[in-house]
Amino acid sequence: MERSRIAVTGASGLIGSALVRSLTADGHEVVRLVRRAPRDATEVRWDPERQQVDAAGLAGCDAVVNLAGAGIGDRRWTPEYKRLLRDSRVLGTSALAEAVAALDTPPRVFLNGSAIGIYGDTGDRAVDEDAPPGDGFLPGLCVEWEESAAPVEEAGVRTVFLRTGLVVAQGGGAWGRLFPLFKAGLGGRLGDGRQYWSYIALHDEVAAIRHLIDDDTLSGPFNLTAPHPVTNREVTEAMGRVLHRPALLPVPAPVLRAALGELSGDVLGSQRVVPRRLLESGFTFAFPGIEDAIRAAV
Template identity: 65%
Template sequence: MAAMRIAIAGSSGLIGKPLVRALRADGHDVVRIVRRAARGADEARWDPVAGTVDPDALRGVDAVVNLAGAGIGAKRWTAAYKRELRDSRVLGTAALARAIAAAETPPRVFLAGSAVGYYGDTGDRTVDETAPSGEGFLADLCVDWEAATRPAEEAGVRVVHLRTGLVVTAEGGAWGPLMRAFRFGVGGRLGSGRQYWSFISLRDTIGAIRFLLDAEDVRGPVNLTAPEPVTNAEATKAVSRALRRPAMLPVPAFALRAVLGGLAVDVLSGRRAVPGVLRRAGFDFADPTIDQALAAALRD
């Protein structure tokens, strides 16, 4: 890939930090779009909720990557936090899409965050990018999140929706708390354990984003998931093996609902999403299995 100038929103997050490091190591010029005052030439300010982006943020930029958004599992899903989840994604994406469309020379590609929550609860049914949207808060959020990129698409920019699965890392997301529970000897399946988890390792997430920046024939939704989703029961057994801790204490559904509120719906529902577009485009997964993904997370 030739050196590019790439603007990234959400550069301080779980995926954003290692992505910035990887792109700079590749020789790319990275501009971090931040919510505070810019502190150097490699930063530009925006306010995702107000819908404002520093006009200099996209000057000379070849690509924009938007990973910004309040953490899905950071708080209980109160009505106020649901609004924050929605606004931080939909309003921010719309602001970037408008700025891209208004740029004197628009970037060639816009990689916009989304999630496999788009499909709702798929049960045992395998879905790829051709599947319709599902039902529920997350599915509705993802539909609106992706629709917010429309100004960029109408300006002729190649737009890719990164429908990301559960990124396997010991630092956060769904996997960090699960691993901590096992380390303290209280790990186990969540609810019935039959719900599917569409996982992907952190390094495959970074690798897929780098791949998609240069994949000129790819546009629209792309599932960032490993080829073989696993059930929650299989996932917790894999964590047990990786950490050499017993999986002894399943957490019943009613307890999850009491502790997590609306977030429990996401934990207890399943999405068996597979990466049809990435596989057809020739992306090579470094960690196709859950054991490989966990091993990579523990090495990191």
């Protein structure tokens, strides 16, 4: 792709920071949306919860990538934190979408964060982008998150929803917690280990986002997950092999529920999500297998 000006929210997060590094390494101009006073012309002020955006700073952007949102697994889901999870996504997306839609020359594409949590617990059933939303807090949150981008869609801007799975990386997310446990020899399957985990290597997550920026024919929801989801038991065995730490002791489901509260349903639940539309678009995974993805992270 030609050198472009691309705005990114959530640029300090796990995915956002990796995306910014990739784009700047290839000579693109990246504008970061920040919650404090901008330090230079590469930063634009916004306040997601107050729905304030310095729209002038978005002028001339070819793409806007919205990855902002409080961490799903960072804390127990108290009522206060659930409100923060929602507001940081829904209010921020709504404000950003309205600001982008009002630009005299809007960007070519608006990519909005989302998650495979939209499908809920799918058990052993493989689901693609045509599956309906599941039930519960997380599916409802994802539906609201995606619907908040309506102003840009209505303005005729190509809009893409990044339904991301569990990102395999040491720097954050679910795997950021797993790596230290396994390195200490404390890793083990969660519950009965039969639940499916739909993962993606951080490298492939960034490559997929760039692929979706570049291809003007692509819009709507895309599952950002590796082609073949694996069970938690298989993840545990692969982690043990790569890190040379045998995973011997399972973590009982009641212990997880006590430690994680409502979030334990997300960890113990099963999501067998496949990236049908991404594969059909011609995207090639660099690290499709779970052991490949873990080795890439290490």
